[in-house]
Amino acid sequence: MNHISIHNFIEGIPKAELHLHIEGTFEPDLMFEIARRNNISINFKSVDELKKAYNFNNLQEFLDIYYAGASVLIYEQDFYDLTWAYLTKVHEQNLVHTEIFFDPQTHTDRGISFDTVIQGIHSALEDAKEKLGISSQLIMCFLRHLDEVAAFDILEQALPYKKWIAGVGLDSSEMGHPPSKFENVFSKALDEGFITVAHAGEEGPAAYVWEAINLLKISRIDHGNRSLEDDQLIKHIAEKQIPLTVCPLSNLELKVVDDLKDHPMLQLMEAGLMVTINSDDPAYFGGYLNENYIQIAAALNLSKKQITDLAKNSFKASFLSDVEKEKLINQVEDYYQNN
Numbered sequence: 319m320n321h322i323s324i325h326n327f328i329e330g331i332p333k334a335e336l337h338l339h340i341e342g343t344f345e346p347d348l349m350f351e352i353a354r355r356n357n358i359s360i361n362f363k364s365v366d367e368l369k370k371a372y373n374f375n376n377l378q379e380f381l382d383i384y385y386a387g388a389s390v391l392i393y394e395q396d397f398y399d400l401t402w403a404y405l406t407k408v409h410e411q412n413l414v415h416t417e418i419f420f421d422p423q424t425h426t427d428r429g430i431s432f433d434t435v436i437q438g439i440h441s442a443l444e445d446a447k448e449k450l451g452i453s454s455q456l457i458m459c460f461l462r463h464l465d466e467v468a469a470f471d472i473l474e475q476a477l478p479y480k481k482w483i484a485g486v487g488l489d490s491s492e493m494g495h496p497p498s499k500f501e502n503v504f505s506k507a508l509d510e511g512f513i514t515v516a517h518a519g520e521e522g523p524a525a526y527v528w529e530a531i532n533l534l535k536i537s538r539i540d541h542g543n544r545s546l547e548d549d550q551l552i553k554h555i556a557e558k559q560i561p562l563t564v565c566p567l568s569n570l571e572l573k574v575v576d577d578l579k580d581h582p583m584l585q586l587m588e589a590g591l592m593v594t595i596n597s598d599d600p601a602y603f604g605g606y607l608n609e610n611y612i613q614i615a616a617a618l619n620l621s622k623k624q625i626t627d628l629a630k631n632s633f634k635a636s637f638l639s640d641v642e643k644e645k646l647i648n649q650v651e652d653y654y655q656n657n
């Protein structure tokens with residue numbers, strides 16, 4: 319025990335990621351490469367100039383740039399390359415399982431077929447299983463700034479690919495777009511056998527988290543930071559052990575918190591909640607999964623035991639089978655005992 323640094327301990331521990339937007343892994347170098355081969359011009363002259371624009375005051379300022387970046391993705395190969403780049407990156411970080419969001423409406427609204435998007439992503443996930451030993455699930459998000467009719471339409475398009483999609487989620491601009499707006503389409507998705515999750519309480523109030531739980535019947539809350547404003551809500555989430563997918567560097571970059579030292583993660587853990595650490599949109603927020611662990615661990619002075627609990631939670635809160643969960647949680651415990 320205690321022979322390696324926290325930094326090395328984090329790098330080596332087996333872990334899962336449960337809140338990751340594949341379009342948010344689009345690194346500027348790859349974006350320029352794909353734009354060039356697709357003959358699309360980007361509004362920025364160079365990778366450096368683009369990176370300088372990554373300076374956000376809120377969620378919407380980020381989303382505007384994120385959707386612009388995704389617009390260079392045209393062919394199945396582009397979606398494959400995007401997904402494969404993420405998978406090889408996190409393979410180096412001892413990530414063994416990932417549950418990936420994708421935003422089909424961002425692409426179908428530009429005339430790209432649902433088939434093109436999902437075939438590219440799915441092929442990369444298959445290759446990752448075989449060549450890197452990384453298991454995965456896909457979660458299709460509805461864009462909440464669009465209406466529920468559009469969400470029904472994309473759900474219909476997804477049905478032929480049901481075997482490749484574990485669940486549906488809700489993302490994009492939160493304020494003014496409460497979960498209640500999507501109650502009917504989530505009900506239909508549940509009837510079709512999809513698990514449900516939703517972004518709630520990132521910028522929006524605790525009331526949105528209640529709606530996500532009561533109306534959308536979610537199995538996990540994405541972010542959930544503002545739950546702390548409602549004691550009854552925290553009590554409920556703790557009792558039901560509804561997991562929270564917390565994203566420290568995202569919260570810092572989108573000014574949900576001013577400083578990682580003020581991040582509510584410890585308060586959430588101390589309230590008995592099942593908290594997990596995730597990277598959200600790593601190409602935009604300055605770090606992949608390990609950087610999120612390393613920076614929040616430094617800011618909050620986390621112990622190896624707390625890191626171990628967070629890594630175990632990443633498997634407990636996943637959509638893996640109970641048998642797989644137990645195997646991976648035991649691996650984490652062995653790692654802790656030996657390091």
Ligand code: ADE
Nearest residue numbers: 339489490491517598599
């Ligand atoms: N889409 C990509 N990242 C997101 C986030 N952090 N919140 C809402 N929608 C998103």
Ligand code: ZN
Nearest residue numbers: 339489517598
């Ligand atoms: Zn997110």
